[in-house]
């Protein structure tokens with residue numbers, strides 16, 4: 001008689017927003033970056049992916065993924081296949097050591113994922129998505145791996161996903177090995193270290209981005225004259241500055257480094273050929289609003305950063321909530337007439 005038990009595990013993963021940006025791969029198959037990056041993990045109350053992984057010998061057909069109720073073609077996704085292969089290989093090692101364990105690796109997987117934010121909004125959905133997928137299957141397979149060990153797997157799904165397996169402040173070390181075994185994420189400080197930190201998200205556009213990150217970053221690597229200096233000289237110095245700023249809870253230093261790195265990343269995009277434009281007029285108005293707030297405060301109390309799209313993320317400390325979030329909406333509406341979605345006072349997340 002065949003066993004029809006359904007084995008199941010669920011988990012959630014948060015969104016992370018980089019303050020030192022990942023942009024460029026030195027190995028496209030393994031998703032190895034040209035430079036290290038550093039991110040802040042946002043609260044799962046606001047933004048998260050929930051994933052359930054199950055397997056059973058009663059399931060028919062190949063592995064499947066339902067994302068927000070729609071089937072995804074994971075058979076032709078090399079990245080998803082790379083993650084599934086690695087997770088199965090590790091489960092096989094576990095099963096080899098204990099013959100009483102069920103042979104889960106022989107069973108088809110069913111994955112069901114739901115984002116509590118618009119998938120297309122350019123809010124790092126692939127990061128939370130692959131982190132949740134890897135963690136859910138690792139839980140299902142009862143793998144003994146630490147978050148840092150799992151980050152090696154999630155990285156192969158989407159680079160930035162390796163930073164969503166931890167909370168607080170997370171560094172993705174680029175590493176230098178050919179096989180990527182040293183290209184891992186590690187938590188440099190938990191959220192409790194700097195609990196006053198807040199994020200404000202301005203959804204300027206919920207459209208899918210014009211140039212996908214994977215293609216855009218390779219265009220930059222191949223054509224930008226600014227990129228080499230960014231990857232080799234600028235980012236290593238900024239990683240050190242950012243880690244110092246976080247350890248010392250030095251907001252002005254954190255803010256200056258965050259804004260400079262976002263600008264450097266977008267300068268490299270514009271310096272690519274053909275040029276890549278992620279920012280629009282509302283994004284630029286948001287940058288001006290932050291500059292106005294900081295000028296009025298007489299110090300840096302707010303920091304903007306933009307990923308591969310026009311949406312702004314503004315970091316600030318709780319004590320400046322009124323100053324930043326209040327003034328922000330007023331200035332932006334007055335300048336652009338903008339009345340889009342706006343999420344403020346988002347705390348950070350601990351895993």
Ligand code: 2P0
Nearest residue numbers: 018021022158159160213214307308
């Ligand atoms: C980041 N971004 O550090 C940077 C800033 C976008 C701009 O990581 O090709 O979706 O899947 O490894 O992770 C977006 O890139 O790219 C990204 P892949 P990913 O957050």
